[in-house]
Amino acid sequence: KQEVTQIPAALSVPEGENLVLNCSFTDSAIYNLQWFRQDPGKGLTSLLLIQSSQREQTSGRLNASLDKSSGRSTLYIAASQPGDSATYLCAAPQAGSEKLVFGKGTKLTVNP
Amino acid sequence: DVKVTQSSRYLVKRTGEKVFLECVQDMDHENMFWYRQDPGLGLRLIYFSYDVKMKEKGDIPEGYSVSREKKERFSLILESASTNQTSMYLCASSLEQGLGNQPQHFGDGTRLSIL
Numbered sequence: 001k002q003e004v005t006q007i008p009a010a011l012s013v014p015e016g017e018n019l020v021l022n023c024s025f026t027d028s029a030i031y032n033l034q035w036f037r038q039d040p041g042k043g044l045t046s047l048l049l050i051q052s053s054q055r056e057q058t059s060g061r062l063n064a065s066l067d068k069s070s071g072r073s074t075l076y077i078a079a080s081q082p083g084d085s086a087t088y089l090c091a092a093p094q095a096g097s098e099k100l101v102f103g104k105g106t107k108l109t110v111n112p
Numbered sequence: 113d114v115k116v117t118q119s120s121r122y123l124v125k126r127t128g129e130k131v132f133l134e135c136v137q138d139m140d141h142e143n144m145f146w147y148r149q150d151p152g153l154g155l156r157l158i159y160f161s162y163d164v165k166m167k168e169k170g171d172i173p174e175g176y177s178v179s180r181e182k183k184e185r186f187s188l189i190l191e192s193a194s195t196n197q198t199s200m201y202l203c204a205s206s207l208e209q210g211l212g213n214q215p216q217h218f219g220d221g222t223r224l225s226i227l
Contacts, residue, residue: 034215043116043202043218089155091216098143098162098206099170100216104154 002027002094006103013080014111021075021106023090028068034100035064035075036089044089048075080110115139116219118203124225131190133222135203142208144186145216146170146178148199155202161186162208193226200224 003026013019025033031052036044048064050057050073056065063076073090087107091100119134137144146158147170157170159178167178175197179187186205190197201222207214 036218041221041223043118043220044204046215046217049215091155098208099145099157099160102155104152 002030002092002101004090004092004101004103006088006090006106008106009104010107010109012109012111015080015082017080017110018076018078019080019108021077021088021090021108023073023075023092023103025071025073025092025101027092027095028071029095030068030092032093033064033066033073034091035062035073036091038087038089038105040086047088077108080108082110082112084108085110116203116205116217118201118219118222120222121220122223122225124227125190125193126227127193127195129190129193129226131193131224131226133188133190133201133203133224135186135188135205135219136184137186137205137217138184139205139207139217140183141205141217142183143206143216144180145204145206146176146186146188147202147204148172149202149221150199158188195226198224198226 034049035047048057050066061078087105089105091102115138147155149155160168161180177189203219204216206216
């Protein structure tokens with residue numbers, strides 16, 4: 001059964017810093033991995049979806065990587081801004097299913 | 113842009129009531145999902161539907177049922193609400209193009225309180 005872990009649970013950085021959020025998963029037979037952002041009291045916004053055939057996916061200041069062999073994905077945020085403050089969740093599918101298993105998220109605070 | 117709309121942002125109901133949460137998507141997506149999100153437990157899948165009138169249990173289906181009579185609408189039903197069903201409920205949808213080729217898109221959530 002797929003399990004997804006995100007460490008750390010919370011991270012506080014000064015504005016302008018580059019940072020990396022980590023996600024690990026137990027079942028490496030995945031076909032994709034998805035990163036989301038969640039603002040307080042709101043739903044999830046899809047940030048990036050990386051297919052298993054890709055190693056990286058980029059959107060603006062965000063770059064996500066996927067290493068299936070080690071069961072890890074990272075979300076890199078360049079030149080962080082206070083508006084990046086949110087909880088970031090990663091999700092990997094259950095084997096052979098459309099069902100996603102979510103990590104518990106990393107709460108990011110970017111201080112001005 | 114994909115739009116997933118949940119009928120209520122906040123809802124307060126009483127123990128024992130039958131509660132309906134509605135979700136509508138406007139992008140002709142085949143797949144629709146209901147999750148609940150609780151502090152310390154994260155997001156957990158309640159039910160999943162991959163087509164009209166089709167449904168599949170998620171990890172925590174007990175105390176819930178679902179209805180999908182039309183492709184764009186997926187309803188979550190609490191048959192007899194209990195206080196342990198107080199939670200944030202999130203609906204999502206995705207296009208069916210082979211396993212995992214399309215991202216899931218979420219609504220803004222319904223914060224449900226059962227008194």
